[in-house]
Amino acid sequence: MSDTTQTILSGFRDRFAAEADGLWFGPGRVNLIGEHTDYNDGFVFPFAINRRAVVALAVRDDRMLRVASSFTDEVVEISLDELSPETVSGWSAYPLGVAWALGEHGADLSAVTGFDAYIDSDVPIGAGLSSSAAIECATAVALNEVWNLGFEKQVLVRVGQLAENRVVGAPTGILDQSASLLGQTDAAVFLDCRSFESEIIPLGFDDAGLELLVIDTKVSHAHATGGYADRRASCEKGAALMGVGSLRDLTVDDLPRATSVLDEETFRRVRHIITENQRVLDTVRVLREDGPSAIGGLLDASHTSMRDDFEISVAELDLAVETARAAGALGARMTGGGFGGSAIALTPHALIPAVQEAVAEAFAAAGYTAPDMFVVRAAAGAARLS
Numbered sequence: 001m002s003d004t005t006q007t008i009l010s011g012f013r014d015r016f017a018a019e020a021d022g023l024w025f026g027p028g029r030v031n032l033i034g035e036h037t038d039y040n041d042g043f044v045f046p047f048a049i050n051r052r053a054v055v056a057l058a059v060r061d062d063r064m065l066r067v068a069s070s071f072t073d074e075v076v077e078i079s080l081d082e083l084s085p086e087t088v089s090g091w092s093a094y095p096l097g098v099a100w101a102l103g104e105h106g107a108d109l110s111a112v113t114g115f116d117a118y119i120d121s122d123v124p125i126g127a128g129l130s131s132s133a134a135i136e137c138a139t140a141v142a143l144n145e146v147w148n149l150g151f152e153k154q155v156l157v158r159v160g161q162l163a164e165n166r167v168v169g170a171p172t173g174i175l176d177q178s179a180s181l182l183g184q185t186d187a188a189v190f191l192d193c194r195s196f197e198s199e200i201i202p203l204g205f206d207d208a209g210l211e212l213l214v215i216d217t218k219v220s221h222a223h224a225t226g227g228y229a230d231r232r233a234s235c236e237k238g239a240a241l242m243g244v245g246s247l248r249d250l251t252v253d254d255l256p257r258a259t260s261v262l263d264e265e266t267f268r269r270v271r272h273i274i275t276e277n278q279r280v281l282d283t284v285r286v287l288r289e290d291g292p293s294a295i296g297g298l299l300d301a302s303h304t305s306m307r308d309d310f311e312i313s314v315a316e317l318d319l320a321v322e323t324a325r326a327a328g329a330l331g332a333r334m335t336g337g338g339f340g341g342s343a344i345a346l347t348p349h350a351l352i353p354a355v356q357e358a359v360a361e362a363f364a365a366a367g368y369t370a371p372d373m374f375v376v377r378a379a380a381g382a383a384r385l386s
């Protein structure tokens with residue numbers, strides 16, 4: 001048993017004066033490419049990472065639910081009979097929201113007993129690595145097992161999304177939960193957000209001697225909520241003016257018509273989505289045909305499109321991306337919703353120290369807060385740990 005496992009089990013013991021029945025984990029994720037395409041019925045290409053939330057959980061004899069976390073002293077309690085989107089809030093909305101959402105998806109919550117759960121996580125909060133989905137997915141696999149629900153992982157994806165949409169109140173798609181549940185070692189999840197079909201695509205980073213460096217700019221998503229809603233609205237407007245149900249129905253062949261139909265800003269928003277969908281498809285094809293060393297240009301093009309057309313980057317992200325590339329990264333882009341958060345840089349193993357040093361120096365010279373930098377590996381999706 002690892003040290004972390006011991007720490008989490010003793011955290012559970014401290015809070016609940018009892019032994020956990022088991023440990024379940026849910027990983028964070030990075031989105032390799034395909035940004036803001038999810039709510040346009042498009043393609044995304046994320047992978048689960050080797051940073052994760054772990055839930056220690058024990059079923060109870062009564063109907064109480066109690067949740068605790070290493071990041072707070074608070075223990076939140078509620079009866080299963082009172083559980084609803086209106087009765088939970090704050091951080092506990094993630095694990096308790098999942099319990100509620102399982103009921104919405106057909107679990108008979110009148111026939112189960114409650115639980116005590118203690119959460120620990122090394123997924124940084126708000127860095128664009130989905131610490132939220134990590135908790136949801138760890139909780140979902142735990143309850144799926146202890147409540148004997150037998151739901152497929154695809155259903156648990158929707159459970160996590162429903163918890164996030166209805167209980168937390170964030171209008172997110174299925175990207176985060178799909179990566180966290182379906183991820184596999186050294187592989188990414190090619191996901192069609194229209195059909196919900198997914199395919200596991202080997203990345204081959206290990207064999208090619210490549211690493212994915214995350215550069216967390218520590219810039220908080222100050223305009224994230226307003227900016228996100230505004231970009232969604234532009235996409236809907238663009239689709240309506242182009243006469244399609246969603247931007248997924250357009251391809252690069254429609255761009256000439258789009259220039260005459262759309263105003264200049266809406267055109268650029270639409271061009272980002274259309275070309276980003278194509279870049280996801282190209283990334284999958286290039287990985288298969290030429291291997292991971294050949295996808296750098298697509299990552300770079302994605303960043304340029306987000307910076308200039310979709311306008312969701314910030315100066316810190318641009319500096320991280322440009323500096324990483326100049327120091328030897330094969331390709332780099334901001335990842336996540338934008339207006340802050342993290343950049344990723346696909347980097348040969350031997351050049352990781354040089355890239356980190358260059359980025360740290362460039363941030364210091366620009367007077368920016370020192371970024372956090374760490375390598376992530378594509379890891380297995382949510383499951384029982386022990």
Ligand code: ADP
Pocket residue numbers: 069070071090091092094119120121124125126127128129130131132133135
């Ligand atoms: P992210 O991009 O990291 O998913 P979100 O805002 O979607 O950012 O989710 C972050 C929220 O998830 C935190 O504000 C907190 O409520 C919850 N959370 C994340 N990690 C933990 C943890 N270890 N324990 C309890 N709650 C957590």
Ligand code: MG
Pocket residue numbers: 130131132133
């Ligand atoms: Mg989140």
